[in-house]
Amino acid sequence: MRKSIYVLSFIIFSIFSVNIMVYAQDAPEVSEKGKEVYEESCAHCHGVEGRGDGSAAKNLLPQPRDFTGGIYKIRSTAGGELPTDKDLFDIISKGMPGSSMPEWESALSADERWEVVAYIKTFYEGFKENESPPIEISLEGKIPYSEESVEIGKFFYAQFACFECHGNVGRGDGTSAPTLQDEWGFKSWPANLAQSWNFRGGSSTEDIYKRFIGGIAGSAMPMFEDASFGLSVEEAQRYGQLENKVEMTDAEDEEFNSLDEKMGNAYDILDMMTEGLADEEQKQLHAEAMKVFQEKSWHIANYVKSLAPEKRPEPAIGKNALRSQYTVDTLPTIDDAAWETLEASYFPLVGQIVVEPRQFNPTIDSVNVKSFYNDTEVAFLFIWDDRTNNTEEMEDEDLGKTFEDAIAIQFPVKIPEDPTAPKPYFLWGGKKAVYLWQWKASAADTVTELTAKGITKAEVQEVQGDLQAEGKYTDGQYRLWIKRALKTDDKKDLQIEPGEFVPIAFSVWDGANGDVDTKRVISSWYSFVLEPVPSSKRFIYPPLVALLSLGILVGLRGFVQRRNT
Amino acid sequence: MKTKMLVCFALLLACGFGLIVFADDHEEEEMNKLVFSKEAYKPVAVNNGGKISGIVKFEGKVPEKKKIAINKDPKVCDVVEKFDESLVVGEDMALKNTIVYLMDITQGKEFDKDAKVELDQKECRFNPHVQIIPVGTALTVLNNDKATHNVHIFGTKKNRTSINKQQTKNRKRMKLASAKAAEGPVEVKCDIHGWMKAWVAYVPHPYFAVTNEKGEFTLENVPPGEYKLGYWHETCGNNNKEPVVVTIAAGGEVKQDFTLKIKK
Numbered sequence: 001m002r003k004s005i006y007v008l009s010f011i012i013f014s015i016f017s018v019n020i021m022v023y024a025q026d027a028p029e030v031s032e033k034g035k036e037v038y039e040e041s042c043a044h045c046h047g048v049e050g051r052g053d054g055s056a057a058k059n060l061l062p063q064p065r066d067f068t069g070g071i072y073k074i075r076s077t078a079g080g081e082l083p084t085d086k087d088l089f090d091i092i093s094k095g096m097p098g099s100s101m102p103e104w105e106s107a108l109s110a111d112e113r114w115e116v117v118a119y120i121k122t123f124y125e126g127f128k129e130n131e132s133p134p135i136e137i138s139l140e141g142k143i144p145y146s147e148e149s150v151e152i153g154k155f156f157y158a159q160f161a162c163f164e165c166h167g168n169v170g171r172g173d174g175t176s177a178p179t180l181q182d183e184w185g186f187k188s189w190p191a192n193l194a195q196s197w198n199f200r201g202g203s204s205t206e207d208i209y210k211r212f213i214g215g216i217a218g219s220a221m222p223m224f225e226d227a228s229f230g231l232s233v234e235e236a237q238r239y240g241q242l243e244n245k246v247e248m249t250d251a252e253d254e255e256f257n258s259l260d261e262k263m264g265n266a267y268d269i270l271d272m273m274t275e276g277l278a279d280e281e282q283k284q285l286h287a288e289a290m291k292v293f294q295e296k297s298w299h300i301a302n303y304v305k306s307l308a309p310e311k312r313p314e315p316a317i318g319k320n321a322l323r324s325q326y327t328v329d330t331l332p333t334i335d336d337a338a339w340e341t342l343e344a345s346y347f348p349l350v351g352q353i354v355v356e357p358r359q360f361n362p363t364i365d366s367v368n369v370k371s372f373y374n375d376t377e378v379a380f381l382f383i384w385d386d387r388t389n390n391t392e393e394m395e396d397e398d399l400g401k402t403f404e405d406a407i408a409i410q411f412p413v414k415i416p417e418d419p420t421a422p423k424p425y426f427l428w429g430g431k432k433a434v435y436l437w438q439w440k441a442s443a444a445d446t447v448t449e450l451t452a453k454g455i456t457k458a459e460v461q462e463v464q465g466d467l468q469a470e471g472k473y474t475d476g477q478y479r480l481w482i483k484r485a486l487k488t489d490d491k492k493d494l495q496i497e498p499g500e501f502v503p504i505a506f507s508v509w510d511g512a513n514g515d516v517d518t519k520r521v522i523s524s525w526y527s528f529v530l531e532p533v534p535s536s537k538r539f540i541y542p543p544l545v546a547l548l549s550l551g552i553l554v555g556l557r558g559f560v561q562r563r564n565t
Numbered sequence: 566m567k568t569k570m571l572v573c574f575a576l577l578l579a580c581g582f583g584l585i586v587f588a589d590d591h592e593e594e595e596m597n598k599l600v601f602s603k604e605a606y607k608p609v610a611v612n613n614g615g616k617i618s619g620i621v622k623f624e625g626k627v628p629e630k631k632k633i634a635i636n637k638d639p640k641v642c643d644v645v646e647k648f649d650e651s652l653v654v655g656e657d658m659a660l661k662n663t664i665v666y667l668m669d670i671t672q673g674k675e676f677d678k679d680a681k682v683e684l685d686q687k688e689c690r691f692n693p694h695v696q697i698i699p700v701g702t703a704l705t706v707l708n709n710d711k712a713t714h715n716v717h718i719f720g721t722k723k724n725r726t727s728i729n730k731q732q733t734k735n736r737k738r739m740k741l742a743s744a745k746a747a748e749g750p751v752e753v754k755c756d757i758h759g760w761m762k763a764w765v766a767y768v769p770h771p772y773f774a775v776t777n778e779k780g781e782f783t784l785e786n787v788p789p790g791e792y793k794l795g796y797w798h799e800t801c802g803n804n805n806k807e808p809v810v811v812t813i814a815a816g817g818e819v820k821q822d823f824t825l826k827i828k829k
Contacts, residue, residue: 071720071727080728080742161713161733164757175637179759183719183727215729220756222715227733239735263735271740275703398634398759 025085027118034119050123061361067123071218074201079223081134098198143298153303160227165190170307173476180220196308209301226293230266316345322528324371331379334481344368349521362521363513379483389473390511403511405441410505428452444471498530600668601747606770608675614786615813619821623660641712642689652800659780662695667772668793691763719752802828
């Protein structure tokens with residue numbers, strides 16, 4: 001009896017060990033432990049069988065990865081290759097910013113994360129068949145960040161046609177952006193390159209370079225091979241210059257054709273390499289051209305790096321709170337250069353998930369605000385990125401139903417007496433009412449004043465005050481300028497005093513993302529203040545104190561000297 | 566007692582295996598759009614082969630032709646009107662773009678080595694819409710547009726992760742690495758021009774045909790014998806579960822027509 005059990009366990013063991021052999025990289029052998037951790041921590045989203053169909057998957061976009069397809073977006077490997085074990089480990093450890101994948105570094109030990117890597121690989125047969133490790137992208141020849149490199153990168157960003165999806169200045173607003181889908185048929189937006197903190201695979205120059213060379217598998221982001229292969233950086237720029245000329249002289253025409261031929265030859269060699277037919281000389285030429293391609297790619301990575309701040313800006317609280325700046329002059333209009341002198345305050349936004357219909361997959365990251373005031377008026381500039389400019393409700397067979405883009409800026413009707421006193425409910429008030437400025441993309445020069453006592457209980461104010469507004473959409477960004485008197489006669493309006501902290505909150509709608517009514521992105525309460533005019537007393541008191549201190553010191557010195565003698 | 570226990574275990578194990586095998590088969594059927602023989606194909610000289618031909622027709626109400634709205638690069642892409650190609654029905658209900666093939670052939674003629682395996686991108690449309698590619702042959706993608714495309718060939722669970730390569734307007738030809746195993750058809754898409762769609766199937770033997778405007782197909786030089794004849798169409802599905810059995814005599818000719826409906 002006991003013997004038969006041994007035999008049986010041996011049989012079972014051998015079956016399993018054959019099934020779960022994976023190529024040896026960094027991950028340990030598959031263990032029961034990996035399965036356990038996976039089922040406890042990962043299966044809710046990724047499913048017990050790794051199909052990406054866990055109980056929480058339904059509302060998520062991007063959808064949780066289906067591990068049975070072997071398609072992994074974030075890799076350090078070439079296009080069409082599987083990820084390395086380290087890639088999987090890093091994603092588990094650091095999570096995917098801008099998606100629902102959290103970091104597990106703080107919840108799971110490194111050993112546990114490695115066990116999960118080994119277990120995840122069992123879901124896809126390709127890992128077993130692949131005896132040799134995947135081809136990794138070489139990071140050799142990195143070009144350090146410099147203004148010059150950024151400038152060259154900007155040219156190649158255009159020549160490699162990155163703008164088709166990512167837009168002219170990288171806000172993810174390219175003309176192909178609205179129709180992009182992933183391989184599973186879900187809507188997928190190109191990254192807003194100005195918001196690097198949302199890059200799924202990290203925002204270092206190396207990360208950007210790897211995404212560019214290897215592509216993002218399963219998404220519309222392709223792997224790149226060069227848009228001017230065989231041409232040096234200078235030749236490629238010259239080619240681009242000539243290409244855009246309406247009329248070329250004979251000499252220019254000849255120059256263009258010779259560059260075109262050089263490029264054509266290089267592409268032929270690239271094809272020969274793909275088929276494994278290249279001879280030694282061709283291999284040599286290919287290697288040289290690849291070096292130049294990598295150079296171009298590093299320039300592009302540097303350019304993309306230049307588009308976003310180093311870190312996600314700090315939210316507008318404490319020292320970063322929105323402080324309206326006093327000016328004696330008339331307030332600047334929307335395109336006035338004076339706005340450039342102010343630092344914007346950053347208000348992060350999240351999907352509204354309290355009231356149905358909810359927004360689980362927000363596309364608007366934040367709104368940035370600047371403000372000036374003078375003795376009678378206050379002006380605001382609200383700036384937010386939106387990949388599409390939707391000015392009306394539309395039904396499209398490919399895009400589905402889209403709505404109008406909009407923003408609402410929310411204040412309490414009455415400013416709480418002190419900062420700790422309760423404010424109205426943050427979702428458009430409750431018992432305590434809120435006062436709102438609502439702007440819609442279809443009427444760019446109109447702001448409507450509302451009073452609300454709940455997210456579905458907003459009313460247009462009967463008396464519309466003297467608000468001025470101007471909205472503009474350029475390159476994936478809205479800028480909305482609003483000006484109002486500090487004091488109004490309407491009791492339902494907010495009255496603003498310098499030095500007083502005024503609660504402020506936002507609702508933003510991205511019509512292309514299905515935002516309408518309660519489906520929107522929101523902020524909780526923040527505050528802004530009209531920065532008090534610096535008093536002239538500051539020129540009197542400090543010198544006075546300094547003089548006084550000096551006097552005392554001198555007196556003290558005299559006293560000590562006298563005593564000593 | 567010992568033996569009884571052993572027998573029980575053995576039975577349990579057998580059941581387990583049976584289940585696994587069954588599940589695998591079931592899954593494979595769902596996944597595969599075409600049926601490929603498990604046995605490796607062996608090219609041999611074929612003497613006095615036969616011919617299978619026929620016409621594929623559509624049955625049912627023909628949906629109205631859907632014109633594609635061009636929202637990108639109109640100067641290049643909106644030169645001629647384009648229509649959705651997921652169901653192209655011609656005169657006499659002829660159904661274009663149906664793959665007709667032999668499911669279970671294991672030896673026969675060689676691939677035509679001179680045949681061009683090219684996918685053209687012209688005026689922002691893929692041509693042909695459905696194409697068969699011999700396993701081991703590189704597909705050449707042409708760009709005849711002054712526009713940038715990206716060639717995105719979707720992955721299949723079995724053999725391959727997806728391929729997605731940029732082909733800028735400067736690159737007129739681009740070879741894609743050949744497939745190692747038979748599979749597909751898989752979808753081909755240009756994400757930059759979202760309406761551009763096509764299908765490619767990587768096939769292990771040359772007895773595959775794609776129907777033309779008249780719905781016609783021909784499989785030539787088939788060694789005499791009995792074969793399962795299959796079809797696949799993007800919108801009408803396949804006959805993997807009930808293939809037609811045809812018998813070819815030496816030098817003989819068999820006619821086999823199909824009538825397809827929209828897959829439910």
